[in-house]
Amino acid sequence: MRRFARQLALVVALGLLPSVGYGVSNFDRHPVQARLVLDDDDIGVGDTLTAAIVLTMDDHWHTYWEFSGDAGLPTKIEWDLPDGMTAGPIQWAGPTRYVEAGDLTVFGYADEVSLLTSLTLADTAAFGRSTSPAELTARVSWLVCAEICIPGDTTLTVDLADPASGLIDPGIIAEGSTHLSLPWTMGEDLISWEPTVRATNSGQLDVTVELASSDTMGGMPDLYPIEPVGTFIEGNRRRPIPGGAEVGFSVLPYAGEDLPASVEIVLAARSADDQIQYRRAEFDLTRSHVDLFATDYAAAQTGRSLWVYLIMALVGGLILNLMPCVLPVISLKVMVLVSQAGESPARVRQLGLAFCGGVLATFLLLAVVVIAIKSTGELIGWGFQFQSPIFIISLGALVFVLGLSLFGVVTFRLPGDTGQLGGLADQEGLVGSFANGILATILATPCTAPFLGTALGFAFSQLAMTTLLIFTVTGIGMALPYALLAWHPGWTRSLPKPGPWMERFKQAMGFLLMATTVWLLWVLGRQLGMEAVIWTTAFFLCLAVAATLVGQWLDLRSTPVRRRLVWAISLVIVVGAYLWLIHPLVSEPLPIGDRSASAQQEDGWQDFDRTEVESLIGEGRTVFIDFTADWCWTCKVNERIVLADERVITAFREGNVALIKADWTHRQPDITQMLHAFGRPGVPLYVIFSGGRAEDPIVLPEVITADLVIDALDQSVGSSD
Numbered sequence: 117m118r119r120f121a122r123q124l125a126l127v128v129a130l131g132l133l134p135s136v137g138y139g140v141s142n143f144d145r146h147p148v149q150a151r152l153v154l155d156d157d158d159i160g161v162g163d164t165l166t167a168a169i170v171l172t173m174d175d176h177w178h179t180y181w182e183f184s185g186d187a188g189l190p191t192k193i194e195w196d197l198p199d200g201m202t203a204g205p206i207q208w209a210g211p212t213r214y215v216e217a218g219d220l221t222v223f224g225y226a227d228e229v230s231l232l233t234s235l236t237l238a239d240t241a242a243f244g245r246s247t248s249p250a251e252l253t254a255r256v257s258w259l260v261c262a263e264i265c266i267p268g269d270t271t272l273t274v275d276l277a278d279p280a281s282g283l284i285d286p287g288i289i290a291e292g293s294t295h296l297s298l299p300w301t302m303g304e305d306l307i308s309w310e311p312t313v314r315a316t317n318s319g320q321l322d323v324t325v326e327l328a329s330s331d332t333m334g335g336m337p338d339l340y341p342i343e344p345v346g347t348f349i350e351g352n353r354r355r356p357i358p359g360g361a362e363v364g365f366s367v368l369p370y371a372g373e374d375l376p377a378s379v380e381i382v383l384a385a386r387s388a389d390d391q392i393q394y395r396r397a398e399f400d401l402t403r404s405h406v407d408l409f410a411t412d413y414a415a416a417q418t419g420r421s422l423w424v425y426l427i428m429a430l431v432g433g434l435i436l437n438l439m440p441c442v443l444p445v446i447s448l449k450v451m452v453l454v455s456q457a458g459e460s461p462a463r464v465r466q467l468g469l470a471f472c473g474g475v476l477a478t479f480l481l482l483a484v485v486v487i488a489i490k491s492t493g494e495l496i497g498w499g500f501q502f503q504s505p506i507f508i509i510s511l512g513a514l515v516f517v518l519g520l521s522l523f524g525v526v527t528f529r530l531p532g533d534t535g536q537l538g539g540l541a542d543q544e545g546l547v548g549s550f551a552n553g554i555l556a557t558i559l560a561t562p563c564t565a566p567f568l569g570t571a572l573g574f575a576f577s578q579l580a581m582t583t584l585l586i587f588t589v590t591g592i593g594m595a596l597p598y599a600l601l602a603w604h605p606g607w608t609r610s611l612p613k614p615g616p617w618m619e620r621f622k623q624a625m626g627f628l629l630m631a632t633t634v635w636l637l638w639v640l641g642r643q644l645g646m647e648a649v650i651w652t653t654a655f656f657l658c659l660a661v662a663a664t665l666v667g668q669w670l671d672l673r674s675t676p677v678r679r680r681l682v683w684a685i686s687l688v689i690v691v692g693a694y695l696w697l698i699h700p701l702v703s704e705p706l707p708i709g710d711r712s713a714s715a716q717q718e719d720g721w722q723d724f725d726r727t728e729v730e731s732l733i734g735e736g737r738t739v740f741i742d743f744t745a746d747w748c749w750t751c752k753v754n755e756r757i758v759l760a761d762e763r764v765i766t767a768f769r770e771g772n773v774a775l776i777k778a779d780w781t782h783r784q785p786d787i788t789q790m791l792h793a794f795g796r797p798g799v800p801l802y803v804i805f806s807g808g809r810a811e812d813p814i815v816l817p818e819v820i821t822a823d824l825v826i827d828a829l830d831q832s833v834g835s836s837d
Contacts, residue, residue: 230292432568433593468602474553479591498798522626526667
């Protein structure tokens, strides 16, 4: 729109400037000189002359091309010809890019330019040197700009019967012809190009064209669009890239007009003989009218009441206890319930409420972290901490040591464990129960449950108080079963009473925690590679040695000196192992979007690439996107059981569905932005784009079935027909 406003102001200003031939008031000499040149003066029926309007500009002044860019006006030529003679359109020489005041990009000419026109004689009945004057008249008008803009015009006339000296100059015509744009040919060495078209919510098309050329000096290669009828082009920008340049512009329709189906462009590149050559090409604007980031797919949810999201958060937090992500924590929860059997009601309430307090405290802390990161303008999602290798290693170390404690290598008091420490037992039991609530919540964060994804997605887009409220209600939902058991301790009487069997059960739960450690090592391997798994396993071995020293060499009878010595040795082992084995792994920043080579292509799945997905949708392909992460158990269960189902694979194949895996194991801004566009805080998320319809995708729930996926695919095929 700034171009329209600039040109409107320019037209008004030009109307106030009187132009007289070459002169303008307050100027002794106009900065543009014009002359008319022909390639021949002998013409017969059916013959064609080539005329050139030669404009010579003073230093630092420029006139404009057929599309002037963000400002300016193109040169105009009106011919008055003898009867029987017709003039073709202006054959525009290739332009040059200029930047004017206000960071406006324009296209035009400096120094000198020859604008060619073909003049064809179709009938000589009224044309002859002996019967009537054979005069050719060209009325030429232009706008020339430097620090200011000045209009100019002149009338040039020639009598073919008596041409003036210098009028016939085939050399100028030949020179001007070398600057014309020729049709671009696929595969030619001069220049190659690749366009990308994205539609926006404002109704415009954003076009980006990557140019490749062997010579990238002196502002080459470059591209100049030609404005289609009924539209205007603005925002012409160019930036160098390795091996070429990237040129972008926006195509906007006038009010009441449709977007054009194609746009014509002129490409410029320097040839091997150090001459700039021009090629004219055209590309389809309807091929890819898709911009995944321009659509707010969650907009339909904005009309819901806050109470709806609070209920979703409560139910989602409750269901979170049943998700695959929290299966490793079941061992701790079961031990809590079993160890409380036979305890006094007051004791059960204390320990249960302490566990709930740990859950709520962790959700509140997560809310504060989310609010703090959002205040910096960063986009994050649910489970973002699992994208950090140091968090994975720390959590793995904690779970590994807890597993050792269940095997009896080292003793950590569990809720309800009275021991022989008298009054301190109650205090340590409460602390342990609170810590178990924290651990349960941390291990529950990799995945989202039904209802929870929508609620947290809303929370991530709201102000701080709303975010804090929804996180708190989610924590209440997750803690609700344990709060009820704590408030009604009689419900636990049906559980077996503590006995020798608990030792075997505790060891069995230890194996489940070790399985969790293996899973975390696998996630780390997907992030940093197999070498990281080996060094981290060695670090865990050192932890086991330190835990064994503390657990086997210390007891209630150990002297203070012995305690300090054993703890000092254990601390040296742990710190030394960290500095030697772990610190080198995490000291270098993890490349954004880095993935192991084995995950690049898998069973026909492609890695998420915004441009590729937009292109596939624009081509009419149905696209299925699996937003996943290696640390998300729900994602992996869905992939192994549902997406690997033979019926689903057959449906994908028969529907020619493009399969896209958006792996969020690492921090990837494009994937994070897509999740936010769908109002989801994290993974899993499953989306189907019907062919050519990016505006109305089908969103599947977090927990899917084979029948659900197949029905959604059938629906997408029907909607794209």
